[in-house]
Amino acid sequence: MLDAIALNVSNMSAGAALATIGFTMVALSSYTGINLVYASLIAFVFSIPQVVVYTMMTRRLSRTGGDYVWVSRVFGGLFGSAISFMGYTIETLAYLALIALSAVFAIGSVGLFFYPTSSSALGLALPGNLSGSTPYLQALVGVIIFAILIAVNVFRPRFGYKLVSVLAVVGVIALIVGIFVLLSAGQSGVSSYINSLGINGTTYSSLASSYTGSTFSLSACITILPFFAIFVYPWINAGPAVASEIKGSRSIRWNVPIASLVVMVLVTSAFGAMYYAGGYQFVTAALSNGNLVYDYSFNFWTLAMGAANNQAIAWFLGIGWIVWTMAILAYGIIVASRYFFAQAFDRFLPESVAHISSRYGSPTVALTIQLIVTGALVAIGAVLYGGFQSLYAAVIASMIYFIFVGIAGFLYALRDEKGSSKGILGLCGILMALVFAFISYQFFTNPTVWGTSATAFGLPGYDFAYAYAFGSFLLGVVLYLWSKSSHKSKGIDIDLAYKEIPPD
Amino acid sequence: MNTRIFFASDVHGSERCFRKFVNAAKFYKASALILAGDLTGKILVPIVEGKDGKFRFDFHGEPVTIGKEKVPEYQSELRNAGIYCFATNEAEMEELRADKARSDRMFVEEMKRCLASWVSLAEERLKGTDVMCYISPGNDDRFELDEIIRKGDHVSNPENQVVQVAPKNQMITLGYANITPWHSPREVTEVELKTMIERLADGVTDRAGSIFSIHVPPFGTELDKAPAVDEQLNYVREGMGTVKMTHVGSTAVREAIEKYQPLLGMHGHVHESRGFVKIGRTLCLNPGSDYGDGVLNGGLVSLEDGALKEFVLTSG
Numbered sequence: 001m002l003d004a005i006a007l008n009v010s011n012m013s014a015g016a017a018l019a020t021i022g023f024t025m026v027a028l029s030s031y032t033g034i035n036l037v038y039a040s041l042i043a044f045v046f047s048i049p050q051v052v053v054y055t056m057m058t059r060r061l062s063r064t065g066g067d068y069v070w071v072s073r074v075f076g077g078l079f080g081s082a083i084s085f086m087g088y089t090i091e092t093l094a095y096l097a098l099i100a101l102s103a104v105f106a107i108g109s110v111g112l113f114f115y116p117t118s119s120s121a122l123g124l125a126l127p128g129n130l131s132g133s134t135p136y137l138q139a140l141v142g143v144i145i146f147a148i149l150i151a152v153n154v155f156r157p158r159f160g161y162k163l164v165s166v167l168a169v170v171g172v173i174a175l176i177v178g179i180f181v182l183l184s185a186g187q188s189g190v191s192s193y194i195n196s197l198g199i200n201g202t203t204y205s206s207l208a209s210s211y212t213g214s215t216f217s218l219s220a221c222i223t224i225l226p227f228f229a230i231f232v233y234p235w236i237n238a239g240p241a242v243a244s245e246i247k248g249s250r251s252i253r254w255n256v257p258i259a260s261l262v263v264m265v266l267v268t269s270a271f272g273a274m275y276y277a278g279g280y281q282f283v284t285a286a287l288s289n290g291n292l293v294y295d296y297s298f299n300f301w302t303l304a305m306g307a308a309n310n311q312a313i314a315w316f317l318g319i320g321w322i323v324w325t326m327a328i329l330a331y332g333i334i335v336a337s338r339y340f341f342a343q344a345f346d347r348f349l350p351e352s353v354a355h356i357s358s359r360y361g362s363p364t365v366a367l368t369i370q371l372i373v374t375g376a377l378v379a380i381g382a383v384l385y386g387g388f389q390s391l392y393a394a395v396i397a398s399m400i401y402f403i404f405v406g407i408a409g410f411l412y413a414l415r416d417e418k419g420s421s422k423g424i425l426g427l428c429g430i431l432m433a434l435v436f437a438f439i440s441y442q443f444f445t446n447p448t449v450w451g452t453s454a455t456a457f458g459l460p461g462y463d464f465a466y467a468y469a470f471g472s473f474l475l476g477v478v479l480y481l482w483s484k485s486s487h488k489s490k491g492i493d494i495d496l497a498y499k500e501i502p503p504d
Numbered sequence: 505m506n507t508r509i510f511f512a513s514d515v516h517g518s519e520r521c522f523r524k525f526v527n528a529a530k531f532y533k534a535s536a537l538i539l540a541g542d543l544t545g546k547i548l549v550p551i552v553e554g555k556d557g558k559f560r561f562d563f564h565g566e567p568v569t570i571g572k573e574k575v576p577e578y579q580s581e582l583r584n585a586g587i588y589c590f591a592t593n594e595a596e597m598e599e600l601r602a603d604k605a606r607s608d609r610m611f612v613e614e615m616k617r618c619l620a621s622w623v624s625l626a627e628e629r630l631k632g633t634d635v636m637c638y639i640s641p642g643n644d645d646r647f648e649l650d651e652i653i654r655k656g657d658h659v660s661n662p663e664n665q666v667v668q669v670a671p672k673n674q675m676i677t678l679g680y681a682n683i684t685p686w687h688s689p690r691e692v693t694e695v696e697l698k699t700m701i702e703r704l705a706d707g708v709t710d711r712a713g714s715i716f717s718i719h720v721p722p723f724g725t726e727l728d729k730a731p732a733v734d735e736q737l738n739y740v741r742e743g744m745g746t747v748k749m750t751h752v753g754s755t756a757v758r759e760a761i762e763k764y765q766p767l768l769g770m771h772g773h774v775h776e777s778r779g780f781v782k783i784g785r786t787l788c789l790n791p792g793s794d795y796g797d798g799v800l801n802g803g804l805v806s807l808e809d810g811a812l813k814e815f816v817l818t819s820g
Contacts, residue, residue, distance in 0.1 A: 341779070503798075
C-alpha cells in the first residue's frame with residue numbers, strides 16, 4: 001500500500017507548488033484575504049468528490065491506464081480517446097515543460113541564494129521577459145535537464161523508477177526539514193534573513209506593516225483554486241493508472257484518499273509554517289511583492305534556506321527543492337509513456353508508438369516524442385512567452401478532461417451500480433464535474449493570471465496554450481478517425497475494442 | 505478470403521469472462537474462438553453459516569458477512585471473479601479442515617463441474633453457426649480436466665495438435681510452461697519445452713501462415729514481464745511505488761519463434777504484460793488478463809488468404 005501511496009504523492013507536485021505560489025500572488029489583481037492554509041484546505045475539500053470517484057472507479061475497473069480506460073469505455077472510442085489524448089497524454093508534455101522550466105528557476109534561485117551577485121543565477125531565476133533574464137539559456141538548461149532524464153529512461157530504463165524513488169524521498173525529507181526550520185527559526189529568524197537581504201526600503205517590518213487587509217476571505221481563497229488545481233489536488237491518477245499492478249484490495253481502496261491526505265498535510269503545513277514563522281501579514285505582502293518574488297525568488301524554500309542561518313541546512317534545502325522538481329519530471333516521463341502505450345495497444349495511436357528497443361529494452365519512440373514535444377514547449381515557453389507561467393493555460397486541457405471523468409463516473413453509476421453505491425458515485429461524479437467546470441471557468445475568465453498575455457507572432461501566451469490544448473483534441477479526433485478507417489479496410493473495427501461484450 | 509479469429513487466455517474460472525468469450529464470436533463476427541490456457545480458478549471459498557444465521561466468507565482477503573437472502577447474489581459475484589464457492593456450516597467446515605484430501609477433491613470436482621458447464625454453454629450458444637471454439641489447458645490446469653473438453657460440434661481441445669484454424673492457417677497449441685515458482689501442474693524444463701514445440705512445429709505443412717498458440721510468452725520481451733517474487737513468494741520491491749518486474753517467459757518459445765518465424769504467436773500466462781511485439785516477421789500477442797474484474801481481454805486478428813491483415817487488443 002505504501003508503494004501505491006508513494007506513487008500518487010510523487011505525482012502531486014507539492015514541492016513545485018510551494019516554490020511558485022509567489023508568481024501567482026504577484027499576478028493577481030487583488031491578494032487581500034488570500035490565506036494559503038485555508039485555500040489549501042478548501043481546495044482539498046473541493047477535491048473530495050474526485051477522490052471518491054477515483055477510489056470507487058479504481059475498485060470497479062482496476063486496469064492499466066486508469067481514468068483513460070473509464071472514459072474511453074463509457075464514452076466510446078472516438079470521444080473517449082480524443083478527450084484523454086488532449087487531457088492527459090498531450091497535456092502531460094506541456095506540464096513536463098512547465099516543470100522543466102520551474103527546475104531551471106529552482107537552479108537559478110538556489111544559485112542566487114548562495115551567490116547573490118551572480119548574473120548567471122539571476123538570469124536563470126528571473127522570468128524570461130524581465131530585464132536581466134537569459135531566456136535562451138533557460139531554454140537550453142531546461143532542455144538539457146529533460147534530455148538527460150529521457151536518456152536515463154532510454155539507456156537505463158530500470159534505473160528510471162529508482163531515480164524517481166531517490167529523488168522523491170530526498171524532496172519530501174527536504175520539505176519536512178524546511179517546515180521544522182521555519183517553526184524553530186520563528187519571527188526572529190525570518191526577519192533577520194529578510195533584513196539581511198539589504199533591499200532598499202524593504203525590511204521585515206515594512207513588509208509586515210504594508211499589509212492591512214483581513215487574514216481570510218472565502219472569495220479570495222476561491223480565486224486561487226486554479227493554482228492548487230495546476231500543481232496539487234487533482235493529480236491523483238498515478239495509482240489508478242497502474243491499478244492492475246497494485247497488489248491487495250486495501251491498497252486499491254486506500255491509496256488515493258491517503259495520498260491526498262498526505263499531500264494536503266505537507267502543503268498546508270508548509271504554508272502554515274511560513275505563517276507561523278513570518279506572520280500572515282508579512283508572508284502575504286512578501287509573496288505579492290514582485291521585487292522579492294522575482295529578484296530574490298522569495299518562496300517557501302528560500303525563506304526556509306534563509307531562516308535556517310546555516311549553510312549546510314540551506315544547501316540541503318536548496319538541493320531538496322531542485323531534486324523535487326527532477327522527481328516530478330522523472331516520474332512524469334514514465335507515466336506519459338504508459339498512456340502512450342495504452343493508447344497504442346487500443347490502436348488509437350500507431351503501433352510504432354509502443355515500440356520497445358530490443359537493444360535497450362526501452363520505449364524509444366514514446367520517449368523521443370516526449371523529448372521533441374516537451375523540448376519545443378520548453379523553448380517556446382522560455383524564449384517567446386517568459387517562462388513556466390505561460391504554460392499554466394495548457395492545464396485547462398486536463399481541467400476539461402476531469403469534467404468528463406466525473407461525468408463518466410456518474411454514467412457508470414447510473415448504468416452499473418446498485419444501492420447506496422449508485423447514489424454516492426453518481427453524486428460525486430456530478431460534483432466532480434461541477435468543480436472542474438468551475439475551475440475551467442476560472443481559467444478562461446482570468447487568462448493573464450492562469451497563463452500569460454506576453455505575445456509572440458501576434459498570439460498571446462494563453463491563446464497559444466489554448467490552441468495547443470484544443471489542437472490536441474482535434475488531433476486526437478483526426479488520429480482516431482484515420483486509425484478507424486485504416487483498420488476497417490483491413491477487417492478490424494477498432495470501436496469494438498472499447499465496448500464490453502454482453503455476457504448473457 | 506477474410507477470416508477473423510478471437511483469442512483470449514487466463515480466464516481462471518471467471519464465469520463472466522467465459523460467457524463473454526463465447527459471445528465474442530457474434531460480437532466481433534469471428535469465425536474461430538481460441539481460449540488458450542489457464543481455464544480454471546485458483547481458490548475455493550466456503551461461505552460458512554454461523555450459529556447466528558449469518559453467512560461469512562473472505563472476498564479478496566476481506567471478511568464479508570451477509571444474510572441468507574444475499575448468498576446467491578454473492579455466489580454469482582464470486583464466480584464472476586473466478587472464485588469457486590460453496591455454502592456450508594461450521595460443523596462441516598471442521599470436518600473439511602481435518603480432511604485435506606476431501607477438500608482437495610471438492611476443489612477438483614468444482615473445477616470439472618464448472619468446465620463441463622462451459623463446454624455445454626459454448627456448444628449451445630454456437631449451435632447453428634460455423635464458429636469453432638478451441639479450448640485448451642494451460643500450465644495452471646490439472647490433467648484431469650483434459651477429458652472434459654471433448655470434441656464436439658463446435659468445441660475441441662487443440663492441445664498438442666496441429667489444427668486448421670482458417671483456410672490457409674494452421675495452428676499449433678501448447679499449454680505447458682517453463683518452471684515457475686508456483687509449481688503448477690504443467691511445467692517442464694526449457695529443453696523439454698523446446699522438444700515439445702519442435703515436434704509440433706515440424707508437423708506444420710505451411711509455415712508461412714502458421715500460428716503458434718503457446719501459453720507461455722517468449723522470453724525477454726514486453727510480453728513476459730511479471731512481478732518478481734522472493735523465496736517466500738513475496739513481491740520484490742524496486743524503488744518507490746513499484747514492484748520489481750522481471751522476464752519470466754520461455755527461452756525455448758523465443759528460440760522456436762526465431763527459428764520457425766510463424767505468422768502469429770498467441771500467448772498468455774503473464775497477466776500484467778498486455779501488449780504486442782514483433783520478433784522478426786512474427787507478431788506476438790499477449791492480451792493480458794483482468795479476469796478478477798470480470799473483464800475479458802483478448803486479441804482480434806484479421807487474416808486474408810493466410811496473411812495477417814490487422815489486429816487489435818480488446819478489453820470488454
